[in-house]
Amino acid sequence: MLMLSYFVVSFDGESEIREEIKKLAMRHAGYKAKREHYPIIGDTLMWSLEKNLGKNWTMQTADAWSKAYKFISGIMIEAQFGV
Numbered sequence: 308m309l310m311l312s313y314f315v316v317s318f319d320g321e322s323e324i325r326e327e328i329k330k331l332a333m334r335h336a337g338y339k340a341k342r343e344h345y346p347i348i349g350d351t352l353m354w355s356l357e358k359n360l361g362k363n364w365t366m367q368t369a370d371a372w373s374k375a376y377k378f379i380s381g382i383m384i385e386a387q388f389g390v
Contacts (some may be wrong), residue, residue, distance in 0.1 A: 325382060339362035342388055345380045352376060 315379055357364045384390065 326368060328379055328382040329386040332386035335383065336387050340387070342384060346383055349373075349376045 353369065353372060353376070360368065360380070
């Protein structure tokens, strides 16, 4: 969550965080993360955020988090699996 929070705060500097996201992907490779884990983690993250934010969870919040996760996981998948 710390890294995800860092990426969200740094989201305006896309080019600056790409290398950090790629490094994160390589660490996940060491954890034996598989391509099919990424959608599951994304769903779990969204569920967890919705439950914890309660009435503060809006369609705009959901959309922003969804886009952020897709951006980050897309870079990670590409770095880890070359696709």
